[in-house]
Amino acid sequence: MKTKRLFKENPYLVSSEAMILESLPFEGHTAVILDRTVFFPEGGGQPWDLGRLTIKTGSCRSYAVIKVIEHEGEILHVLDTSDDVPVNSVCLLELDWQRRFDSMQRHTGEHIFTGVFDKLFGGTNRGFHMGDDYMTIDIALEDRAKVDTITWDMVKEAELRSNEIIYKDMPMIVRHFDSFEEASKEPMRKPLTIEEDITLVGFGSTDYDWACVACCGTHLKSTAQVGLIKAFKLESNKGMYRIYFEAGRRAFVKYQEEMETLHTLGRKMSAGTDDILSKYDAQTEKNKEKSFQLSMLKKEVVSRECKRIVKALSDNAYEGLPCERYSILTLDDLTQLGRALSPSIKKVFFLVHEPSTTVLLVSDGKNNCGKLVKENASIYNGKGGGNDILARAIFTKTEYVDTFMDLIEKHLR
C-alpha cells in the first residue's frame, strides 16, 4: 500500500495536498495512486467519497474524482478524464464533505442501532446495506440471542434506546491495533476475522462489548452528531429479520416527508394527526355499508333487467338477434345478467358493454358462444373467448362491435 490514509487518523479532514505516484487507465478513465489521500474507498457498507483533484503545477487542471476503490492493494482515484495526468506532480484534494458527512452519520448510526440490538436482544447483524433510499440490517437470532423472535415493538424499543445514546453525546472510540493478539483481548460483540491492521470501533466505553466491533469505515466524533435514528419497517428475510431504518439528516428529511404525507391526507379527510385514524376507521365502515347497499341494488337491477328482457323475448319485441346496451352496469354485472338470461335464449342474445366496447354473447348452449367469438372476433381485430352459454368479445372501436354482431346474425340466419 503506497497511500497514507489520512481519513483513518482524521475523518474530518476535507482537503489535503498529495503527490501523484502513478497514473493508469481504469474502466475507460484515468486513475491515479497518491502518496496520501482524504478520499475513503468503498468498504464496510460505506460508499466511496467524491470530490476534486487539482494539479497545483503547470497546467493547473482540475478533475472530478468519480470513484475511489481499493484495487490490487492500492487505492485508485478514478478521474473524469481519460487523458494522461502528470506523475510526480503535487495536487490539491478536496472532498465532497456533504456526501462524506452523510455517509458518516448513516454509518455511525448503524453502529449504534446494531449495538443496541445486541445489548437488548442479543441479535447478530449478519448483513448491512446502505442504499440510496434506505439502510437495512439483517438480524439473526443465533447463540447470543436472548429472544426467539423480533417484533415491531422490539424494533421501537431499540430505536428509542439508540436515540438515548445520541442524547448522551457519547464519544465514538476508534482504536488501531497492529496485531490480532492485542486486538482480540478487547471486549467486542463479534469475533475478529482480520489478522492485522485492525481498527476497533465502539462508543461510550471500551468496556461495552455490545458497542465494539472491528470496522474500516469513517466515524463521527460523538454519537450526538448522528442526530436521529428512525426505523420504519420490519420484515422476515431468509430466517433473519430485516430492519429498514435511516440515520442523521436523512432520517430527519424522511420524517419531514412522511409528515407532509400525513398532513396532506389529514387535509383531504378533514382530520388532524390525532383523529385521522378514527376518521379513517369511520370512513371504512361507511364504505363497507355503501358497498353492501350497492351490491344489493345491482342484484335488484340485474334481476329486474332479466325479467324485463325475458318478457320482451316472449312478446317478440326484438327485431333480428336481440341486443341490449349498457354503460352504467359493469362487465361483471352483465355476466351475472347473461347467466340469468341463458335458459331463456333461443339463438344468441347480445349484451353490449359500451365503455369497454365489449359484447357478451349469451345462449342456452345450443349455439356455442365461445366458438362464435373465437371464429369471428379476430376479423375485426377483436379478442376474447368463453364457453357454450357465455362468451365475450372485446373490440377497439364501437363500430366493430356492430359489424361483429351483424356478422354473427348472418351466420345464424
Ligand SMILES: [Zn+2]
Ligand atoms: Zn464503522
